[in-house]
Amino acid sequence: MAWKINKITIENFKYFLNPFELKPEGKHVLMYGENGSGKSSIYWAAYTLFQSCLKEPEDARKYFDKNHPDSLCNLYDTANRRSGIEIEFIDDNGIKRSYTDGSWIINTKDDGFVRLSTFASDFMNYKFLSAIFDFKNSMRVDLFKIFEDEIFPFLSLNGQVYDIETAESLAKSGVEDWWRYIKYCYETPGLLTRRSEGGVFVHDEKYTTYQNLITDFNNRLQVLLTDIADNANSKLEEAKMPVKISLNLEKAAFDKKVEGSFRSYDSIFYPPQIILTAQLLDAAGNPVANKDINHPRSFFNEAKLTKMALAIRLAIFDRKYQGTDCAKVIFVDDLLISLDMSNRLLVVRQLLDYVDRYQLFIFTHDRSFYDLICDSISQRNQAKEWCYFEMYAIDEEVSESKVPEPWMNVKENYLQQSRSFFSNYEYHASANSLRKECEKQLQRLYPRQMVLDTKDDGTVSLMSLNGLIQRLNDFYTRYDLYPVPTPLIDQYRKRILNPASHNDNKAKVFRSELKMAMEEISEFEKIKKLTIVDDDRIESQEFVLEIDNEGRHVRIEFTPEEMWSKLEYKGNEYYEGIKIHILSITGFHGKTEGMNIRKLWKSICKYAAYEEGSFPAIESVIRDKASGVALKDLSAE
């Protein structure tokens, strides 16, 4: 990733009246913002600057002209202040370049760097996703208009569009360029020679050239759409969604033969349609029915529609330029508001897969979604590559300037916070942050049932830190994770973490002890948790455990009775000992009742005459029954 955004400055634009700076300094950005706090204005500011390189200067400048109907200047501007956006980029060597799109200067037009960055970057929000399926149940899903507005400007047809009169190249190959020119030819009076009765003269060379142009456009667009659909289907498969989509082009046409006549043509132009259909797949990936689903909206729920739309959106994104000589940025603004948490997690995983190649800006107004992303980032050990912001609105009644103002808080994660307090000799505050970090990490790592505390009256609440730490040994045993990464955690709880939470200023927090506690608690961050079986596949996904040794062949088929995960820590893998439901068993007559999968595996290894210490790895003897994929290759973050 060569170039990144170092700083965004916004002035008298949308929500921001006074100059506002966001400084990601080349890092990814995760921002929580209340509704109306200005986060979407940052999204649109970046979008406006990136887009400006494709516009004529007067078209780009109108957004900063207070008197223009399309003005995006702040509504509270009474002094005709200057209005604009500036983005500073930085490369791996610290070299900076800055671009402005504003009332006083626009230096993005015809700039190769900004143009490449625009074609390599993407802006995603919920509007696009919802538009994909925003059709009445009775209507076919024709995406052409959405593609025309949102997608065509950024994709190429890998071939130049040519002038039908001069045969010269128009030096453009974008889908939008092709489509605009085809429309222009039809809509320009006199270009395609009219017959006296208003038709077209088919023997004119321009007519033939025009028909050839339309044929080329149709063929090239169908190739593009097929590529997008194939890629979207791969993403749906990754997201474990048994659906296959198709994007079928109903081709553009001009001057069709009149039905029932031999020589009459209608002189009408028929715009293309991009028809989205879907097929439901069985476990083996084959279509469940022969018929396509032509009205997905009436067939799938909102979450599934969103996942399909996102798969299409990301597939389109993958078609973009991916060179390293520009900035590659993905801006995401409140993308997933209709998904529940488990579905959001899948999407977050997909998005976070881009962090190595792109700079991500994720904006959300949903606190739980924000926390979910934070957790996913820390599970990947990538917290240091991100900066976290929170934005709040100060309304005009209380703001000093009497206009709504943003207030931005640079948010650190608890461990960073603890380190920061420690460096400033604020040991109690440091210990308090450490306590929160400890709580957060244990909640992340533990199976759900270990995090919840069921009271005598049947109510359920989140377990306190004390309770969580008391269960830590059970947790390590569950995964057979020895030696334990945090042997002294209970001591630190008593001496460091608890006094801090009770505001016990008399209790001394010793610097050296706090430092050791910090080191030990930071070990949790290094433990990566990967899901093998999610809760939607409990008791449905079938596995086979098979061991063959010294003439003893044992085969057990089972389904998990609870979610299943593994831990990665310091290069080793630790598989969770979950409860299972045995479906069939051959070649083994020992006890199986009440055994978790780890105990059962050990028991069978012994039965198959393996020496203690030389058992075949659990992940190599268990496989998914349907796909045959070994346990070690099944997990996801």
Place this chain on the structure above:
Amino acid sequence: MRIRIGFNTNLTFYIENSEKMANLQGIPKLITQMAVVCTEKQFENMSKEDETILDNRYVYLSTTQERNELRGGVITGALPKDSVAVIPQDCSAGYLSFLLNSMPAQFLLFEGKYNSKNKTKITKKLVSSLVIYDVEQSSQDAYELADSIREITFKNYNTNREDISSHRLYYLLLDLCNMLALELYAHPMFEEKGIFILKSWKETVAEATENNNPNLMFDALIKSDKKLRNELMKAHMLLNDITQYLNSKIDGVENK
């Protein structure tokens, strides 16, 4: 005089300004400085005088050309009826075929009428006026390979018009060949914009050869993280700039 890259109908400009238009990849020359262009009759006479001509590879060009047809190809033996022969002297037949099938030559041969319905007559005189670049052998080989694969994908495309994957491959290879040719004629401009198509293509071929896997060449055109695919995309995105820049440079040269 305006020169529009890829659509230039007066390539003699390159000869008149050969010193200025020479680039790192080669020197522009009239095709007749590097090959013998002859009619059917002339070819017949030549082969009577020297039969070894029939054993060597040369390029034939059909005298009647239509849209979406190859203008010709590399052959040995007798010249097909209604064709012009281009016999290489200081270059390979495959390289000549690449050039003759590329956009700059295409527009010259079609008298600027791309996508013409009407058939165009190809003559010895027309072919002889072509300007081509004298490039080193390794580059000629790379161009020839691209052209050969394009020819194969064209045949698949032509025999199976409903198959989208055939379309895809043909368009990709057609685009590669056209951009390679465009880069050849406008190399300084490509270099200034940081676009290196021949270099990426050579690297791709080397990788495919090393791994004995021809599919790597297609991967390089399709997969989103591949350098060649992105170099081609970059050329498309900056095409307008390149054309304008080239025109301004040529105007500058002319004014001097």
